Amino acid sequence: MxxxxxxxxTVTKPTVKMREAMFTAEVGDDVYHDDPTMIELEKQAAKILNKEAALFVPSGTMGNQLCIMTHTKRGDEIITNANNHIIVHEAGALAVLSQVNTYQIHNDTDMIYPQDIIDGFRADDVHAPRTSLVCLENALSNGTVVPLDIMKADYEVAKSLGLKVHLDGARIFNAAVSLNIDPAKIASYADSVMFCISKGLCAPVGSLIVGSHDFIKQAERNRKLLGGGMRQVGFLAASGLIALNEMTKxxxxxxxxxxxxxxxxxxxxxxxxxxxxxxxxxxxxxxxxxxxxxxxxxxxxxxxxxxxxxxxxxxxxxxxxxxxxxxxxxxxxxxxxxxxxxxx
Ligand SMILES: Cc1ncc(COP(=O)(O)O)c(C=O)c1O
The missing domain is CATH 3.90.1150.10 (Aspartate Aminotransferase, domain 1)
Structure with a gap:
Protein backbone atom coordinates (compact mmCIF):
# COMPACT_ATOMS: atom_id res chain seq x y z
CA MET A 1 0.00 0.00 0.00
CA THR A 10 11.40 11.63 8.93
CA VAL A 11 9.11 9.18 7.09
CA THR A 12 11.38 9.03 4.02
CA LYS A 13 12.49 5.53 3.06
CA PRO A 14 16.10 4.76 2.13
CA THR A 15 16.62 4.89 -1.64
CA VAL A 16 17.50 1.79 -3.70
CA LYS A 17 21.07 3.06 -3.97
CA MET A 18 21.25 3.39 -0.18
CA ARG A 19 19.93 -0.14 0.30
CA GLU A 20 22.56 -1.50 -2.10
CA ALA A 21 25.34 0.47 -0.42
CA MET A 22 24.22 -0.80 2.98
CA PHE A 23 24.20 -4.38 1.75
CA THR A 24 27.78 -4.23 0.50
CA ALA A 25 29.27 -1.87 3.13
CA GLU A 26 32.61 -2.72 4.63
CA VAL A 27 32.18 -2.72 8.42
CA GLY A 28 34.08 -3.20 11.69
CA ASP A 29 33.66 -2.59 15.40
CA ASP A 30 33.21 1.16 15.67
CA VAL A 31 33.89 1.27 19.42
CA TYR A 32 37.41 0.11 18.47
CA HIS A 33 37.38 2.73 15.65
CA ASP A 34 37.54 -0.22 13.27
CA ASP A 35 34.67 0.62 10.96
CA PRO A 36 36.09 2.10 7.74
CA THR A 37 32.72 3.24 6.39
CA MET A 38 31.88 5.08 9.58
CA ILE A 39 35.34 6.63 9.70
CA GLU A 40 34.72 7.92 6.17
CA LEU A 41 31.27 9.31 7.01
CA GLU A 42 32.59 11.15 10.06
CA LYS A 43 35.53 12.49 8.06
CA GLN A 44 33.25 13.80 5.33
CA ALA A 45 30.73 15.28 7.79
CA ALA A 46 33.51 17.25 9.52
CA LYS A 47 34.87 18.41 6.17
CA ILE A 48 31.52 19.55 4.79
CA LEU A 49 30.85 21.67 7.88
CA ASN A 50 34.50 22.74 8.17
CA LYS A 51 35.01 21.42 11.70
CA GLU A 52 37.89 19.32 13.02
CA ALA A 53 35.95 16.16 13.86
CA ALA A 54 32.56 14.44 13.79
CA LEU A 55 30.75 11.69 15.67
CA PHE A 56 27.81 9.54 14.57
CA VAL A 57 24.86 9.23 16.95
CA PRO A 58 21.62 7.25 16.60
CA SER A 59 19.28 10.26 16.72
CA GLY A 60 19.08 14.02 16.62
CA THR A 61 17.89 14.08 20.19
CA MET A 62 20.91 12.15 21.37
CA GLY A 63 23.17 14.44 19.31
CA ASN A 64 21.74 17.62 20.82
CA GLN A 65 21.78 16.24 24.34
CA LEU A 66 25.30 14.89 24.00
CA CYS A 67 26.53 18.30 22.88
CA ILE A 68 24.73 20.06 25.73
CA MET A 69 26.09 17.52 28.23
CA THR A 70 29.60 17.95 26.88
CA HIS A 71 29.49 21.77 26.94
CA THR A 72 27.95 22.17 30.41
CA LYS A 73 28.26 21.24 34.06
CA ARG A 74 25.33 20.24 36.30
CA GLY A 75 23.48 23.36 37.48
CA ASP A 76 24.65 25.57 34.59
CA GLU A 77 22.12 27.63 32.66
CA ILE A 78 21.67 27.57 28.90
CA ILE A 79 20.04 30.30 26.82
CA THR A 80 17.59 29.12 24.19
CA ASN A 81 14.20 29.84 22.63
CA ALA A 82 11.15 28.42 24.38
CA ASN A 83 9.98 26.79 21.14
CA ASN A 84 13.26 25.09 20.27
CA HIS A 85 13.26 21.34 19.80
CA ILE A 86 15.52 20.79 22.82
CA ILE A 87 12.86 22.39 25.06
CA VAL A 88 9.63 21.15 23.51
CA HIS A 89 10.37 17.79 21.90
CA GLU A 90 13.20 16.05 23.73
CA ALA A 91 11.26 14.54 26.61
CA GLY A 92 12.77 16.83 29.24
CA ALA A 93 16.22 15.38 28.59
CA LEU A 94 17.98 18.61 29.57
CA ALA A 95 16.74 18.22 33.12
CA VAL A 96 17.39 14.50 33.29
CA LEU A 97 20.73 14.12 31.52
CA SER A 98 22.65 17.39 31.84
CA GLN A 99 20.65 18.76 34.77
CA VAL A 100 20.88 22.30 33.47
CA ASN A 101 18.65 25.31 34.02
CA THR A 102 17.16 27.05 31.00
CA TYR A 103 16.73 30.74 30.25
CA GLN A 104 13.99 30.62 27.62
CA ILE A 105 13.27 33.39 25.14
CA HIS A 106 9.65 33.91 24.13
CA ASN A 107 8.87 35.75 20.91
CA ASP A 108 6.90 35.41 17.66
CA THR A 109 9.74 34.32 15.41
CA ASP A 110 11.27 31.57 17.60
CA MET A 111 14.66 33.14 16.88
CA ILE A 112 17.28 34.28 19.37
CA TYR A 113 18.62 37.80 18.97
CA PRO A 114 21.90 39.20 20.36
CA GLN A 115 20.06 41.33 22.90
CA ASP A 116 18.32 38.18 24.22
CA ILE A 117 21.72 36.70 25.01
CA ILE A 118 22.84 39.89 26.74
CA ASP A 119 19.59 39.94 28.74
CA GLY A 120 19.83 36.26 29.63
CA PHE A 121 23.48 36.21 30.64
CA ARG A 122 23.90 36.07 34.41
CA ALA A 123 26.66 37.87 36.22
CA ASP A 124 29.04 35.85 38.34
CA ASP A 125 27.09 35.74 41.58
CA VAL A 126 26.88 33.00 44.18
CA HIS A 127 23.06 33.12 43.96
CA ALA A 128 22.82 32.65 40.21
CA PRO A 129 23.28 29.67 37.94
CA ARG A 130 26.33 29.91 35.72
CA THR A 131 25.40 30.76 32.12
CA SER A 132 27.58 28.60 29.90
CA LEU A 133 25.87 27.84 26.59
CA VAL A 134 23.62 29.33 23.92
CA CYS A 135 21.58 26.80 21.94
CA LEU A 136 20.51 27.98 18.49
CA GLU A 137 18.37 26.16 15.92
CA ASN A 138 18.50 26.51 12.11
CA ALA A 139 16.32 25.72 10.21
CA LEU A 140 13.71 26.34 12.92
CA SER A 141 11.01 23.81 13.75
CA ASN A 142 8.47 26.40 12.56
CA GLY A 143 9.78 26.00 9.00
CA THR A 144 11.63 29.31 8.78
CA VAL A 145 15.33 29.93 8.44
CA VAL A 146 17.45 32.16 10.66
CA PRO A 147 19.32 34.74 8.54
CA LEU A 148 23.08 34.42 8.70
CA ASP A 149 23.63 37.94 10.05
CA ILE A 150 21.52 37.08 13.12
CA MET A 151 23.52 33.91 13.71
CA LYS A 152 26.76 35.83 13.33
CA ALA A 153 25.66 38.54 15.76
CA ASP A 154 24.48 35.90 18.27
CA TYR A 155 27.80 34.09 18.00
CA GLU A 156 29.82 37.26 18.48
CA VAL A 157 27.84 38.30 21.55
CA ALA A 158 28.10 34.78 22.99
CA LYS A 159 31.86 34.79 22.48
CA SER A 160 32.21 38.24 24.05
CA LEU A 161 30.51 36.79 27.15
CA GLY A 162 32.68 33.67 27.17
CA LEU A 163 29.80 31.35 26.17
CA LYS A 164 29.82 28.27 23.95
CA VAL A 165 27.31 27.99 21.12
CA HIS A 166 25.56 24.80 20.03
CA LEU A 167 23.46 24.65 16.88
CA ASP A 168 20.59 22.22 16.44
CA GLY A 169 21.03 21.94 12.68
CA ALA A 170 18.76 18.92 12.23
CA ARG A 171 17.91 20.55 8.87
CA ILE A 172 21.07 22.62 8.33
CA PHE A 173 21.17 21.57 4.67
CA ASN A 174 17.62 22.84 4.14
CA ALA A 175 18.66 26.10 5.78
CA ALA A 176 21.72 26.34 3.54
CA VAL A 177 19.66 25.72 0.40
CA SER A 178 17.12 28.30 1.49
CA LEU A 179 19.83 30.89 2.20
CA ASN A 180 21.76 29.81 -0.90
CA ILE A 181 25.00 29.49 1.05
CA ASP A 182 27.54 26.83 1.97
CA PRO A 183 26.35 24.94 5.10
CA ALA A 184 29.85 25.44 6.56
CA LYS A 185 29.09 29.15 6.71
CA ILE A 186 26.14 28.45 9.02
CA ALA A 187 28.25 26.02 11.07
CA SER A 188 30.98 28.64 11.45
CA TYR A 189 28.74 30.46 13.96
CA ALA A 190 28.60 27.52 16.37
CA ASP A 191 31.14 25.54 18.38
CA SER A 192 29.16 22.35 17.89
CA VAL A 193 26.50 21.38 15.37
CA MET A 194 24.10 18.45 15.25
CA PHE A 195 22.55 17.53 11.91
CA CYS A 196 20.30 14.66 10.87
CA ILE A 197 20.70 12.31 7.93
CA SER A 198 17.46 10.48 8.74
CA LYS A 199 15.04 13.26 7.79
CA GLY A 200 14.83 14.77 4.30
CA LEU A 201 18.12 13.08 3.41
CA CYS A 202 16.48 9.60 3.52
CA ALA A 203 19.00 7.63 5.58
CA PRO A 204 17.14 5.18 7.83
CA VAL A 205 18.97 6.11 11.05
CA GLY A 206 21.32 8.69 12.39
CA SER A 207 22.67 12.13 13.02
CA LEU A 208 26.15 13.56 13.33
CA ILE A 209 27.68 16.03 15.69
CA VAL A 210 30.67 18.10 14.64
CA GLY A 211 33.11 20.28 16.56
CA SER A 212 36.74 20.51 17.67
CA HIS A 213 38.87 17.37 18.19
CA ASP A 214 38.79 17.84 21.97
CA PHE A 215 35.04 18.38 22.05
CA ILE A 216 34.30 15.30 19.93
CA LYS A 217 36.67 13.18 22.04
CA GLN A 218 34.75 14.15 25.19
CA ALA A 219 31.40 13.69 23.41
CA GLU A 220 32.46 10.18 22.36
CA ARG A 221 33.04 9.35 26.02
CA ASN A 222 29.59 10.73 26.88
CA ARG A 223 28.05 8.78 23.99
CA LYS A 224 29.47 5.60 25.55
CA LEU A 225 28.10 6.67 28.95
CA LEU A 226 24.62 6.91 27.41
CA GLY A 227 24.97 3.47 25.82
CA GLY A 228 25.46 4.88 22.35
CA GLY A 229 28.72 3.15 21.43
CA MET A 230 27.86 1.07 18.36
CA ARG A 231 29.56 -1.82 16.67
CA GLN A 232 29.20 -2.65 12.93
CA VAL A 233 27.57 0.66 12.24
CA GLY A 234 29.10 1.09 8.80
CA PHE A 235 25.86 -0.29 7.36
CA LEU A 236 24.25 2.95 8.47
CA ALA A 237 27.24 5.06 7.48
CA ALA A 238 26.96 3.69 3.93
CA SER A 239 23.50 5.24 3.58
CA GLY A 240 24.77 8.35 5.36
CA LEU A 241 27.44 8.93 2.71
CA ILE A 242 24.75 8.95 0.02
CA ALA A 243 22.61 11.22 2.18
CA LEU A 244 25.48 13.70 2.49
CA ASN A 245 26.82 13.60 -1.03
CA GLU A 246 23.67 13.14 -3.10
CA MET A 247 20.46 13.76 -1.18
CA THR A 248 21.55 17.21 0.02
CA LYS A 249 21.61 18.24 -3.66
C1 LIG B 1 14.86 20.72 14.84
C2 LIG B 1 14.99 19.30 15.30
N1 LIG B 1 15.97 18.99 16.16
C3 LIG B 1 16.14 17.75 16.62
C4 LIG B 1 15.33 16.71 16.20
C5 LIG B 1 15.52 15.35 16.81
O1 LIG B 1 15.77 14.33 15.93
P1 LIG B 1 15.39 12.80 16.29
O2 LIG B 1 13.94 12.66 16.01
O3 LIG B 1 16.27 12.02 15.35
O4 LIG B 1 15.73 12.57 17.70
C6 LIG B 1 14.29 16.98 15.29
C7 LIG B 1 13.39 15.91 14.85
O5 LIG B 1 12.46 16.08 14.10
C8 LIG B 1 14.12 18.31 14.83
O6 LIG B 1 13.12 18.64 14.00
Whole structure:
Protein backbone atom coordinates (compact mmCIF):
# COMPACT_ATOMS: atom_id res chain seq x y z
CA MET A 1 0.00 0.00 0.00
CA UNK A 2 1.43 3.38 -0.97
CA UNK A 3 0.51 6.33 1.23
CA UNK A 4 1.00 10.01 0.60
CA UNK A 5 2.72 10.73 3.87
CA UNK A 6 2.84 14.43 4.67
CA UNK A 7 3.47 14.06 8.40
CA UNK A 8 7.22 14.69 8.34
CA UNK A 9 10.41 14.25 6.34
CA THR A 10 11.40 11.63 8.93
CA VAL A 11 9.11 9.18 7.09
CA THR A 12 11.38 9.03 4.02
CA LYS A 13 12.49 5.53 3.06
CA PRO A 14 16.10 4.76 2.13
CA THR A 15 16.62 4.89 -1.64
CA VAL A 16 17.50 1.79 -3.70
CA LYS A 17 21.07 3.06 -3.97
CA MET A 18 21.25 3.39 -0.18
CA ARG A 19 19.93 -0.14 0.30
CA GLU A 20 22.56 -1.50 -2.10
CA ALA A 21 25.34 0.47 -0.42
CA MET A 22 24.22 -0.80 2.98
CA PHE A 23 24.20 -4.38 1.75
CA THR A 24 27.78 -4.23 0.50
CA ALA A 25 29.27 -1.87 3.13
CA GLU A 26 32.61 -2.72 4.63
CA VAL A 27 32.18 -2.72 8.42
CA GLY A 28 34.08 -3.20 11.69
CA ASP A 29 33.66 -2.59 15.40
CA ASP A 30 33.21 1.16 15.67
CA VAL A 31 33.89 1.27 19.42
CA TYR A 32 37.41 0.11 18.47
CA HIS A 33 37.38 2.73 15.65
CA ASP A 34 37.54 -0.22 13.27
CA ASP A 35 34.67 0.62 10.96
CA PRO A 36 36.09 2.10 7.74
CA THR A 37 32.72 3.24 6.39
CA MET A 38 31.88 5.08 9.58
CA ILE A 39 35.34 6.63 9.70
CA GLU A 40 34.72 7.92 6.17
CA LEU A 41 31.27 9.31 7.01
CA GLU A 42 32.59 11.15 10.06
CA LYS A 43 35.53 12.49 8.06
CA GLN A 44 33.25 13.80 5.33
CA ALA A 45 30.73 15.28 7.79
CA ALA A 46 33.51 17.25 9.52
CA LYS A 47 34.87 18.41 6.17
CA ILE A 48 31.52 19.55 4.79
CA LEU A 49 30.85 21.67 7.88
CA ASN A 50 34.50 22.74 8.17
CA LYS A 51 35.01 21.42 11.70
CA GLU A 52 37.89 19.32 13.02
CA ALA A 53 35.95 16.16 13.86
CA ALA A 54 32.56 14.44 13.79
CA LEU A 55 30.75 11.69 15.67
CA PHE A 56 27.81 9.54 14.57
CA VAL A 57 24.86 9.23 16.95
CA PRO A 58 21.62 7.25 16.60
CA SER A 59 19.28 10.26 16.72
CA GLY A 60 19.08 14.02 16.62
CA THR A 61 17.89 14.08 20.19
CA MET A 62 20.91 12.15 21.37
CA GLY A 63 23.17 14.44 19.31
CA ASN A 64 21.74 17.62 20.82
CA GLN A 65 21.78 16.24 24.34
CA LEU A 66 25.30 14.89 24.00
CA CYS A 67 26.53 18.30 22.88
CA ILE A 68 24.73 20.06 25.73
CA MET A 69 26.09 17.52 28.23
CA THR A 70 29.60 17.95 26.88
CA HIS A 71 29.49 21.77 26.94
CA THR A 72 27.95 22.17 30.41
CA LYS A 73 28.26 21.24 34.06
CA ARG A 74 25.33 20.24 36.30
CA GLY A 75 23.48 23.36 37.48
CA ASP A 76 24.65 25.57 34.59
CA GLU A 77 22.12 27.63 32.66
CA ILE A 78 21.67 27.57 28.90
CA ILE A 79 20.04 30.30 26.82
CA THR A 80 17.59 29.12 24.19
CA ASN A 81 14.20 29.84 22.63
CA ALA A 82 11.15 28.42 24.38
CA ASN A 83 9.98 26.79 21.14
CA ASN A 84 13.26 25.09 20.27
CA HIS A 85 13.26 21.34 19.80
CA ILE A 86 15.52 20.79 22.82
CA ILE A 87 12.86 22.39 25.06
CA VAL A 88 9.63 21.15 23.51
CA HIS A 89 10.37 17.79 21.90
CA GLU A 90 13.20 16.05 23.73
CA ALA A 91 11.26 14.54 26.61
CA GLY A 92 12.77 16.83 29.24
CA ALA A 93 16.22 15.38 28.59
CA LEU A 94 17.98 18.61 29.57
CA ALA A 95 16.74 18.22 33.12
CA VAL A 96 17.39 14.50 33.29
CA LEU A 97 20.73 14.12 31.52
CA SER A 98 22.65 17.39 31.84
CA GLN A 99 20.65 18.76 34.77
CA VAL A 100 20.88 22.30 33.47
CA ASN A 101 18.65 25.31 34.02
CA THR A 102 17.16 27.05 31.00
CA TYR A 103 16.73 30.74 30.25
CA GLN A 104 13.99 30.62 27.62
CA ILE A 105 13.27 33.39 25.14
CA HIS A 106 9.65 33.91 24.13
CA ASN A 107 8.87 35.75 20.91
CA ASP A 108 6.90 35.41 17.66
CA THR A 109 9.74 34.32 15.41
CA ASP A 110 11.27 31.57 17.60
CA MET A 111 14.66 33.14 16.88
CA ILE A 112 17.28 34.28 19.37
CA TYR A 113 18.62 37.80 18.97
CA PRO A 114 21.90 39.20 20.36
CA GLN A 115 20.06 41.33 22.90
CA ASP A 116 18.32 38.18 24.22
CA ILE A 117 21.72 36.70 25.01
CA ILE A 118 22.84 39.89 26.74
CA ASP A 119 19.59 39.94 28.74
CA GLY A 120 19.83 36.26 29.63
CA PHE A 121 23.48 36.21 30.64
CA ARG A 122 23.90 36.07 34.41
CA ALA A 123 26.66 37.87 36.22
CA ASP A 124 29.04 35.85 38.34
CA ASP A 125 27.09 35.74 41.58
CA VAL A 126 26.88 33.00 44.18
CA HIS A 127 23.06 33.12 43.96
CA ALA A 128 22.82 32.65 40.21
CA PRO A 129 23.28 29.67 37.94
CA ARG A 130 26.33 29.91 35.72
CA THR A 131 25.40 30.76 32.12
CA SER A 132 27.58 28.60 29.90
CA LEU A 133 25.87 27.84 26.59
CA VAL A 134 23.62 29.33 23.92
CA CYS A 135 21.58 26.80 21.94
CA LEU A 136 20.51 27.98 18.49
CA GLU A 137 18.37 26.16 15.92
CA ASN A 138 18.50 26.51 12.11
CA ALA A 139 16.32 25.72 10.21
CA LEU A 140 13.71 26.34 12.92
CA SER A 141 11.01 23.81 13.75
CA ASN A 142 8.47 26.40 12.56
CA GLY A 143 9.78 26.00 9.00
CA THR A 144 11.63 29.31 8.78
CA VAL A 145 15.33 29.93 8.44
CA VAL A 146 17.45 32.16 10.66
CA PRO A 147 19.32 34.74 8.54
CA LEU A 148 23.08 34.42 8.70
CA ASP A 149 23.63 37.94 10.05
CA ILE A 150 21.52 37.08 13.12
CA MET A 151 23.52 33.91 13.71
CA LYS A 152 26.76 35.83 13.33
CA ALA A 153 25.66 38.54 15.76
CA ASP A 154 24.48 35.90 18.27
CA TYR A 155 27.80 34.09 18.00
CA GLU A 156 29.82 37.26 18.48
CA VAL A 157 27.84 38.30 21.55
CA ALA A 158 28.10 34.78 22.99
CA LYS A 159 31.86 34.79 22.48
CA SER A 160 32.21 38.24 24.05
CA LEU A 161 30.51 36.79 27.15
CA GLY A 162 32.68 33.67 27.17
CA LEU A 163 29.80 31.35 26.17
CA LYS A 164 29.82 28.27 23.95
CA VAL A 165 27.31 27.99 21.12
CA HIS A 166 25.56 24.80 20.03
CA LEU A 167 23.46 24.65 16.88
CA ASP A 168 20.59 22.22 16.44
CA GLY A 169 21.03 21.94 12.68
CA ALA A 170 18.76 18.92 12.23
CA ARG A 171 17.91 20.55 8.87
CA ILE A 172 21.07 22.62 8.33
CA PHE A 173 21.17 21.57 4.67
CA ASN A 174 17.62 22.84 4.14
CA ALA A 175 18.66 26.10 5.78
CA ALA A 176 21.72 26.34 3.54
CA VAL A 177 19.66 25.72 0.40
CA SER A 178 17.12 28.30 1.49
CA LEU A 179 19.83 30.89 2.20
CA ASN A 180 21.76 29.81 -0.90
CA ILE A 181 25.00 29.49 1.05
CA ASP A 182 27.54 26.83 1.97
CA PRO A 183 26.35 24.94 5.10
CA ALA A 184 29.85 25.44 6.56
CA LYS A 185 29.09 29.15 6.71
CA ILE A 186 26.14 28.45 9.02
CA ALA A 187 28.25 26.02 11.07
CA SER A 188 30.98 28.64 11.45
CA TYR A 189 28.74 30.46 13.96
CA ALA A 190 28.60 27.52 16.37
CA ASP A 191 31.14 25.54 18.38
CA SER A 192 29.16 22.35 17.89
CA VAL A 193 26.50 21.38 15.37
CA MET A 194 24.10 18.45 15.25
CA PHE A 195 22.55 17.53 11.91
CA CYS A 196 20.30 14.66 10.87
CA ILE A 197 20.70 12.31 7.93
CA SER A 198 17.46 10.48 8.74
CA LYS A 199 15.04 13.26 7.79
CA GLY A 200 14.83 14.77 4.30
CA LEU A 201 18.12 13.08 3.41
CA CYS A 202 16.48 9.60 3.52
CA ALA A 203 19.00 7.63 5.58
CA PRO A 204 17.14 5.18 7.83
CA VAL A 205 18.97 6.11 11.05
CA GLY A 206 21.32 8.69 12.39
CA SER A 207 22.67 12.13 13.02
CA LEU A 208 26.15 13.56 13.33
CA ILE A 209 27.68 16.03 15.69
CA VAL A 210 30.67 18.10 14.64
CA GLY A 211 33.11 20.28 16.56
CA SER A 212 36.74 20.51 17.67
CA HIS A 213 38.87 17.37 18.19
CA ASP A 214 38.79 17.84 21.97
CA PHE A 215 35.04 18.38 22.05
CA ILE A 216 34.30 15.30 19.93
CA LYS A 217 36.67 13.18 22.04
CA GLN A 218 34.75 14.15 25.19
CA ALA A 219 31.40 13.69 23.41
CA GLU A 220 32.46 10.18 22.36
CA ARG A 221 33.04 9.35 26.02
CA ASN A 222 29.59 10.73 26.88
CA ARG A 223 28.05 8.78 23.99
CA LYS A 224 29.47 5.60 25.55
CA LEU A 225 28.10 6.67 28.95
CA LEU A 226 24.62 6.91 27.41
CA GLY A 227 24.97 3.47 25.82
CA GLY A 228 25.46 4.88 22.35
CA GLY A 229 28.72 3.15 21.43
CA MET A 230 27.86 1.07 18.36
CA ARG A 231 29.56 -1.82 16.67
CA GLN A 232 29.20 -2.65 12.93
CA VAL A 233 27.57 0.66 12.24
CA GLY A 234 29.10 1.09 8.80
CA PHE A 235 25.86 -0.29 7.36
CA LEU A 236 24.25 2.95 8.47
CA ALA A 237 27.24 5.06 7.48
CA ALA A 238 26.96 3.69 3.93
CA SER A 239 23.50 5.24 3.58
CA GLY A 240 24.77 8.35 5.36
CA LEU A 241 27.44 8.93 2.71
CA ILE A 242 24.75 8.95 0.02
CA ALA A 243 22.61 11.22 2.18
CA LEU A 244 25.48 13.70 2.49
CA ASN A 245 26.82 13.60 -1.03
CA GLU A 246 23.67 13.14 -3.10
CA MET A 247 20.46 13.76 -1.18
CA THR A 248 21.55 17.21 0.02
CA LYS A 249 21.61 18.24 -3.66
CA UNK A 250 17.89 17.64 -4.19
CA UNK A 251 16.42 19.50 -1.20
CA UNK A 252 15.46 22.47 -3.35
CA UNK A 253 12.90 20.21 -5.09
CA UNK A 254 11.17 19.70 -1.72
CA UNK A 255 11.24 23.43 -1.02
CA UNK A 256 9.74 24.24 -4.42
CA UNK A 257 7.00 21.66 -3.94
CA UNK A 258 6.22 23.07 -0.49
CA UNK A 259 5.94 26.58 -1.97
CA UNK A 260 3.64 25.27 -4.71
CA UNK A 261 1.48 23.47 -2.13
CA UNK A 262 1.32 26.64 -0.02
CA UNK A 263 0.36 28.85 -2.95
CA UNK A 264 -2.45 26.47 -3.96
CA UNK A 265 -3.73 26.10 -0.38
CA UNK A 266 -3.78 29.88 -0.14
CA UNK A 267 -6.32 29.95 -2.99
CA UNK A 268 -8.89 28.50 -0.58
CA UNK A 269 -10.48 31.47 1.13
CA UNK A 270 -10.99 29.61 4.35
CA UNK A 271 -7.33 28.73 4.71
CA UNK A 272 -4.99 31.02 6.60
CA UNK A 273 -1.40 30.60 5.49
CA UNK A 274 1.60 32.92 5.44
CA UNK A 275 3.56 32.01 2.31
CA UNK A 276 6.51 34.15 3.37
CA UNK A 277 7.08 31.62 6.16
CA UNK A 278 7.39 28.68 3.76
CA UNK A 279 11.17 28.72 3.58
CA UNK A 280 12.07 25.02 3.59
CA UNK A 281 9.90 21.92 3.11
CA UNK A 282 7.22 22.72 5.69
CA UNK A 283 3.81 24.29 5.18
CA UNK A 284 1.83 25.46 8.21
CA UNK A 285 -1.79 26.58 7.89
CA UNK A 286 -5.07 27.01 9.75
CA UNK A 287 -8.64 26.48 8.63
CA UNK A 288 -10.69 29.56 9.46
CA UNK A 289 -14.06 27.86 10.00
CA UNK A 290 -15.47 28.16 13.52
CA UNK A 291 -16.14 24.69 14.97
CA UNK A 292 -14.41 23.04 12.01
CA UNK A 293 -14.57 19.24 12.42
CA UNK A 294 -10.85 18.46 12.43
CA UNK A 295 -11.42 14.76 13.01
CA UNK A 296 -13.69 14.45 9.96
CA UNK A 297 -11.12 16.31 7.81
CA UNK A 298 -8.38 14.01 9.06
CA UNK A 299 -10.54 10.92 8.42
CA UNK A 300 -11.38 12.12 4.89
CA UNK A 301 -7.70 12.33 3.97
CA UNK A 302 -6.90 9.05 5.76
CA UNK A 303 -9.61 7.29 3.78
CA UNK A 304 -7.75 8.28 0.62
CA UNK A 305 -4.40 7.05 1.97
CA UNK A 306 -3.10 10.48 2.87
CA UNK A 307 -1.33 10.62 6.20
CA UNK A 308 -1.21 13.91 8.08
CA UNK A 309 -0.57 14.84 11.69
CA UNK A 310 -3.65 15.91 13.65
CA UNK A 311 -4.02 19.68 14.02
CA UNK A 312 -2.07 21.25 16.85
CA UNK A 313 -3.70 24.35 18.38
CA UNK A 314 -5.76 24.61 15.19
CA UNK A 315 -2.67 24.44 13.00
CA UNK A 316 -1.74 21.84 10.39
CA UNK A 317 1.78 21.09 9.19
CA UNK A 318 2.37 19.39 5.82
CA UNK A 319 5.93 18.37 4.94
CA UNK A 320 7.30 17.61 1.48
CA UNK A 321 10.20 15.19 0.94
CA UNK A 322 11.79 12.67 -1.40
CA UNK A 323 8.78 10.32 -1.29
CA UNK A 324 6.27 13.04 -2.25
CA UNK A 325 5.89 14.12 -5.86
CA UNK A 326 3.88 16.70 -7.77
CA UNK A 327 1.01 14.25 -8.42
CA UNK A 328 0.78 13.50 -4.69
CA UNK A 329 0.47 17.19 -3.90
CA UNK A 330 -2.14 17.72 -6.63
CA UNK A 331 -4.14 14.73 -5.39
CA UNK A 332 -4.02 16.09 -1.84
CA UNK A 333 -5.18 19.52 -3.01
CA UNK A 334 -8.05 17.93 -4.98
CA UNK A 335 -9.19 15.97 -1.95
CA UNK A 336 -9.03 19.01 0.32
CA UNK A 337 -11.09 20.93 -2.23
CA UNK A 338 -13.67 18.12 -2.43
CA UNK A 339 -13.95 18.14 1.34
CA UNK A 340 -14.30 21.90 1.65
CA UNK A 341 -16.94 22.01 -1.13
CA UNK A 342 -18.84 19.20 0.58
CA UNK A 343 -19.04 21.00 3.92
CA UNK A 344 -19.62 24.50 2.49
C1 LIG B 1 14.86 20.72 14.84
C2 LIG B 1 14.99 19.30 15.30
N1 LIG B 1 15.97 18.99 16.16
C3 LIG B 1 16.14 17.75 16.62
C4 LIG B 1 15.33 16.71 16.20
C5 LIG B 1 15.52 15.35 16.81
O1 LIG B 1 15.77 14.33 15.93
P1 LIG B 1 15.39 12.80 16.29
O2 LIG B 1 13.94 12.66 16.01
O3 LIG B 1 16.27 12.02 15.35
O4 LIG B 1 15.73 12.57 17.70
C6 LIG B 1 14.29 16.98 15.29
C7 LIG B 1 13.39 15.91 14.85
O5 LIG B 1 12.46 16.08 14.10
C8 LIG B 1 14.12 18.31 14.83
O6 LIG B 1 13.12 18.64 14.00
Missing amino acids: RYIDLRSD RLDDDHKLAKYLASKLNEFEIIELDESKVQINMVFFKIKIPDFDHQAFYDHLSLHNIKINPQDHGQYRFVTHNDINQDDVDKTLRLIKDYLVKIA
